[in-house]
Amino acid sequence: MARRNNGDASGVDKAKVRVFFAEVEGNNESVQEALKTMVSAMNRPVRVLSDQGANGRHPALLQQANVEEVEEPIEMEEADALDEEPANSRRPRGTGKKVDRNAGLNLVPDLNFRPSGAQSLKEFMDQKNSKNDLEHVLAAVYYMQRVMSLTKIGPAHVMTALKEAGISIPVDLKQTVRNVKKSKMWLNFTDIEDIRTTTQGDNFIEHEMGKTE
Incomplete structure (x- = not known):
């Protein structure tokens, strides 16, 4: 069984392994089955986590058997953010699309701007x-x-x-x-x-x- 080392955290790679012996009682058949299980467990390879944890503790020894490698998902949000303009961004004055604010106005016909007896x-x-x-x-x-x-x-x-x-x-x-x-x-x-x-x-x-x- 593997145990974490809570001692020196100066960055030097250290590990401690403690082996426990078990005592088994029973008939011959049950004892043999128990021994087979322990031998099989001891023969499993172990994998050492080389990266130090965020809490500063030393890595632990993990059983390699039955470990399923999971591919980390690709972060898509960052890529999408590059294609989108921030909502609060403003274009410099004068660089926006030119719009005719008077486009909906039409000249009014039949207005007499030269009335009789008055100034034009x-x-x-x-x-x-x-x-x-x-x-x-x-x-x-x-x-x-x-x-x-x-x-x-x-x-x-x-x-x-x-x-x-x-x-x-x-x-x-x-x-x-x-x-x-x-x-x-x-x-x-x-x-x-x-x-x-x-x-x-x-x-x-x-x-x-x-x-x-």
């Missing part, structure tokens, strides 16, 4: 001299609401007006309209297809925009 849209926009996208959107909505008397104005109407006035269309017109409402409070709407100017927006158009500094 182009003349109005030139007079107000809007400086940025927020001001461009406000001026276009104001003109369509106050001069053209449109009862419903949406992003497609704004895009059509900006094209008529020769002004560049914001890359994400709907978001620009939302920014006018949120950051300036010049517009108000629950449905983005029904945009109206606020008192603040009207005051800015009528009393501040287009004034010479």
Whole structure:
């Protein structure tokens, strides 16, 4: 019988084997059978585990007989992880796929931007001299609401007006309209297809925009 050595764990390979003798009583036949069993057990080869255990103890002697070699499974998770992009990884700004945020907007036909007896849209926009996208959107909505008397104005109407006035269309017109409402409070709407100017927006158009500094 093999016994582990719990002594020195300095890394030097040592082993201790203790042999026990057994006393058997019985008739001749039973004694002979017992002796055959012990001799057979003693003749079995042993295998020494050469690797030191994780707990720092010395290897033990193991019986080689009836040991079934089991092939360790291949770790597939690591290989799969190489093919997958981490969920929390982010691509650098500007390297993603380009998307046209205005793809769903179409020009609105039959809008009269040159009404009789009033300034044309182009003349109005030139007079107000809007400086940025927020001001461009406000001026276009104001003109369509106050001069053209449109009862419903949406992003497609704004895009059509900006094209008529020769002004560049914001890359994400709907978001620009939302920014006018949120950051300036010049517009108000629950449905983005029904945009109206606020008192603040009207005051800015009528009393501040287009004034010479």
